[in-house]
Amino acid sequence: MSEIFSGMNKIALVTGATSGIGEATALLLAKNNFDVIITGRRNERLNQLSARLKAMQVRNLPLQFDIRQKNEVSNAMLQLPPEWRQIDLLVNNAGLAAGLEPLHENLISDWEQMIDTNIKGLLYITKIVATGMVERRSGQIINVSSIAGKEAYGKGAVYCATKHAVEALTKAMRIDFNPYGIKVGSVSPGAVETEFSIVRLKDANANQKVYAGYTPLKADDIADAILYMATRPAHVNIADIFVLPTAQANATVFHKKH
Numbered sequence: 001m002s003e004i005f006s007g008m009n010k011i012a013l014v015t016g017a018t019s020g021i022g023e024a025t026a027l028l029l030a031k032n033n034f035d036v037i038i039t040g041r042r043n044e045r046l047n048q049l050s051a052r053l054k055a056m057q058v059r060n061l062p063l064q065f066d067i068r069q070k071n072e073v074s075n076a077m078l079q080l081p082p083e084w085r086q087i088d089l090l091v092n093n094a095g096l097a098a099g100l101e102p103l104h105e106n107l108i109s110d111w112e113q114m115i116d117t118n119i120k121g122l123l124y125i126t127k128i129v130a131t132g133m134v135e136r137r138s139g140q141i142i143n144v145s146s147i148a149g150k151e152a153y154g155k156g157a158v159y160c161a162t163k164h165a166v167e168a169l170t171k172a173m174r175i176d177f178n179p180y181g182i183k184v185g186s187v188s189p190g191a192v193e194t195e196f197s198i199v200r201l202k203d204a205n206a207n208q209k210v211y212a213g214y215t216p217l218k219a220d221d222i223a224d225a226i227l228y229m230a231t232r233p234a235h236v237n238i239a240d241i242f243v244l245p246t247a248q249a250n251a252t253v254f255h256k257k258h
């Protein structure tokens with residue numbers, strides 16, 4: 001890591017950087033002069049991404065923790081080296097859907113995992129990072145919501161509820177942080193081909209079925225939207241970007257070629 005890079009760049013913290021949208025976002029921000037703190041549970045993936053960033057001469061800090069565990073989140077953040085403490089951009093991306101069944105058939109453990117990650121985890125890290133932003137009177141928070149935050153669809157009740165919560169939190173945070181000049185916004189993707197469906201359906205081959213017959217978004221498409229939000233002039237806050245694949249009209253209508 002070259003000295004040339006230290007202290008000059010903005011610092012971004014991306015949660016859930018071990019795959020999909022978070023990984024693509026960390027890489028794209030890194031290519032655009034951000035130093036990046038990357039987080040997730042899977043240490044091996046974090047270390048691989050860290051090595052990749054290092055090879056690009058990007059200053060980066062891997063932080064391994066389960067965002068559902070408030071003590072793990074606060075310990076990791078309290079132990080940040082001083083040169084990493086002034087976080088300019090928080091990308092709240094870590095999240096998941098678990099299960100795709102009518103509500104009465106859902107596993108309660110799936111509900112808890114989604115609520116604990118998508119809502120409570122987001123809150124734990126935001127409280128810590130936003131406290132520093134409030135003190136410095138600057139910063140930006142980008143929450144990764146979903147089309148599930150705009151519409152409720154069958155077999156996805158609790159996932160939709162968690163993303164509706166992310167939308168509400170985004171709007172309320174924008175009010176609470178307004179006196180401090182902190183930008184708050186969200187990005188709301190439709191179908192993106194990542195590990196999302198593999199996790200949701202607990203099936204390593206899920207992507208072959210879920211994305212058959214149409215072209216889904218790629219993680220890079222969402223990273224691109226996040227980079228746009230993160231690089232506007234100081235007086236411009238992008239409040240929400242709602243991105244769909246061309247083949248997707250809403251949460252359930254897809255134009256598929258068979």
Ligand SMILES: NC(=O)c1ccc[n+]([C@@H]2O[C@H](COP(=O)([O-])OP(=O)(O)OC[C@H]3O[C@@H](n4cnc5c(N)ncnc54)[C@H](OP(=O)(O)O)[C@@H]3O)[C@@H](O)[C@H]2O)c1
Nearest residue numbers: 016018019020021040041042067094095146192194195196
């Ligand atoms: N793909 C889509 O179609 C889509 C559409 C709309 C919104 N989204 C949202 O986009 C975000 C990213 O999803 P993705 O599509 O990129 O899926 P993904 O490839 O499965 O990535 C999810 C990321 O979240 C992290 N994560 C999950 N649980 C965690 C926990 N308990 N603690 C720490 N990190 C955790 C995972 O890391 P570890 O497993 O290493 O912990 C991983 O890095 C999610 O919030 C999702 O709801 C996705």
